[in-house]
Amino acid sequence: MDNRPIGVFDSGVGGLTVVKQIVKLLPNESLVYFGDTARVPYGSKSKEIVTKFSSQIIRFLMTKNVKAVVIACNTVSSNCYEILSEEFPQLPIIEVVTPGVESCLAATRNKIVGLIGTYGTVSSGAYEKRLKAADPNIQVYKKACPLFVPLAEEGWVNNDVARLTAATYLKELTDKNVDSIILGCTHYPILKACIGEIVGEGVTIVDPAKATAQRLKEYLENHNMLTDNTEEAERLFYVSDKSHFEQICSRVLHEDYHAEKIDIEKY
Numbered sequence: 570m571d572n573r574p575i576g577v578f579d580s581g582v583g584g585l586t587v588v589k590q591i592v593k594l595l596p597n598e599s600l601v602y603f604g605d606t607a608r609v610p611y612g613s614k615s616k617e618i619v620t621k622f623s624s625q626i627i628r629f630l631m632t633k634n635v636k637a638v639v640i641a642c643n644t645v646s647s648n649c650y651e652i653l654s655e656e657f658p659q660l661p662i663i664e665v666v667t668p669g670v671e672s673c674l675a676a677t678r679n680k681i682v683g684l685i686g687t688y689g690t691v692s693s694g695a696y697e698k699r700l701k702a703a704d705p706n707i708q709v710y711k712k713a714c715p716l717f718v719p720l721a722e723e724g725w726v727n728n729d730v731a732r733l734t735a736a737t738y739l740k741e742l743t744d745k746n747v748d749s750i751i752l753g754c755t756h757y758p759i760l761k762a763c764i765g766e767i768v769g770e771g772v773t774i775v776d777p778a779k780a781t782a783q784r785l786k787e788y789l790e791n792h793n794m795l796t797d798n799t800e801e802a803e804r805l806f807y808v809s810d811k812s813h814f815e816q817i818c819s820r821v822l823h824e825d826y827h828a829e830k831i832d833i834e835k836y
């Protein structure tokens with residue numbers, strides 16, 4: 570048993586969609602979340618810069634004595650996971666792409682799938698490579714949807730602007746007859762209702778968050794690292810700049826939390 574908290578991070582509010590699933594599955598685990606609100610978006614930045622930001626964040630989370638880190642960001646997971654695992658060999662690191670691939674394989678029937686994510690995720694080829702390795706017959710159509718990130722950060726999740734943006738981005742994929750679409754960016758589940766409206770009921774929306782939480786649980790179980798805490802778990806939130814973080818946080822988690830601003834450049 571291990572009562573230390575779990576660290577979770579993202580470029581901003583997106584990772585909260587993963588926190589939501591972790592809290593559901595592992596309610597007794599304490600969490601430390603970091604949202605890099607000063608430097609969001611990551612999706613249009615280079616691998617080198619995103620790796621540097623992620624290393625700083627993991628070093629910060631380590632000062633909070635975390636027992637494991639969840640990269641609740643597809644851009645970081647698909648571009649920097651190997652480098653970060655080498656840099657922090659002592660720390661269990663869970664990423665979101667593998668659970669996303671597994672959920673998609675379980676969901677598709679016609680083996681024509683869509684992937685939406687940031688430019689960084691889509692151009693990394695990480696999802697496509699793993700999907701095709703598991704099933705060479707699968708067809709993957711990809712579309713970067715960078716504007717979903719500021720919409721989610723702004724809380725514009727189901728208004729005319731969000732709907733028009735989603736319709737414009739997603740037409741290419743629905744025209745290809747995809748039967749499932751992977752939300753390959755943790756910000757996108759915040760716009761799930763809007764995305765679902767546009768793609769229609771026949772398309773399964775695959776959110777890797779649930780399977781990521783499951784993977785984390787299995788890891789902790791297998792390594793005897795689950796908490797034995799039965800008191801209310803502690804959940805701490807940190808950001809790198811002032812933003813709408815707290816508002817979106819209460820919308821996603823249905824609970825109010827204070828987010829403390831820290832200087833991430835120090836780490």
Ligand code: DGL
Pocket residue numbers: 579580581583584609610611612613641642643644645686687690718753754755756
């Ligand atoms: N939420 C992130 C992801 O899953 C990053 C979005 C961004 O900062 O561009 O890719």
